[in-house]
Amino acid sequence: MFPKKRHLPLKALLTLILYLIIPLTCLVFILVSYPELPRELMLARIYWVIPTAMVIIILAHLSTLYQKGDTKRFLLSIGFTVATMIWMFGLLGGGVTITSQWNDYEFSLHMNNYIILIISVAAFNIMYYILEWKTYQKDNVSFLIHEEKKMGTTIE
């Protein structure tokens, strides 16, 4: 069931701004403004952000093509949430600990709690998508039964 939508839906537009344009701008700004920082590290993050953000945008866009309650929309939304988690995880360095050199000394940044926060938010979003799917699916079924009864009465 594909409703006619010619423009980029709001969800996809927000996703484009938040997951691609802003981080990419930040990364390019860091790359240009801080030439002393390891260039490879920044480039690796840019190469990470572009494809993962594209996947997120496509999933966001596709999910809006289906009605709420549709299983395909539900699965695409779950995929969208998982993809955002992967995006963040990669942007943070791909691990729970980042090692950084400060003034010739080595420092570690432990992100365990931060990762827990990301997982919690993702879980909350998944919970929403489950509720949306269940609620709208039930309503759609009721609506279809109601429509069938109405049509039957008219034929009679």
Added chain:
Amino acid sequence: MKRQQLAYVRVVALIMAGLVATLTIGNLFTITTKGITVYLPTEEDIHWSIDPMQKEIQFRTTFSVKNQGVYDINGISISAQLIKDNKTPLMRFEKRDMAALRGSNTTYELLIPLNLDTISFLDWFSLMYKKTTLKLLIDIDAQYMFGLIEFTSNEEINVPWSPPLLNFSNDTTIQQGLQGVYSLLEITQNTSKASFSNLLSVFSLFSLPEISYTTENGFSFSLTITSYSETVKNVTCHIIVPVFITSSAFEFTVSVLIGFEGGDFMFRFQEVSVQYVS
């Protein structure tokens, strides 16, 4: 669940997802651009002095935290341990609950006291006499963004140690006498690990003449070796280290019996004392 309630959940979920994504970008920006940086002291930044009133060796240094991030850095705790080259811990120091406010460059001064009463006599003598490199093991922990991100650092900084006693005299006899006494004490701590050079150093004491050496500034070192019996010697060492600031002195006296008795090696302390005399 009603659709209206679901819409509220949707708004909350969207806000949370957006917030976390923004935080991720913000943190990435702060961390990669070194918006948060800790400057630990180098070898040259660690100074020490002797405080005679407190009977302490005081190590002084600083470390600073630059926090140009959005949040305060809380719960900064530093734990330092000073160890000798043979890994013997001399002291442990802890300072907790410091904070670096956002947008600030904060310098923390550290005064790490080493109370001479709390370390073993051998370590005390070693510090007074032996040129060595001490190691300062520093552990730093801090929390950022309400504890969501934790910073840790474990570093080892060398502290070159030039003993005060060594600076008082260049006389080789005095040096030899001190070395002998030190080796003697080292052997008493662990006789099974006595090296050949240690033993040679101890027995070289017997060949030394009676030493009595006093410098103009009041430092005094005297070593007297007398016969206790035919095979046992009584070695008495008396060292006075003046403290110039308060016109007082540390007096160190050790008297031991050393030799062979009944076919066995004998070593017995007669007297050991360290006193602060004003």
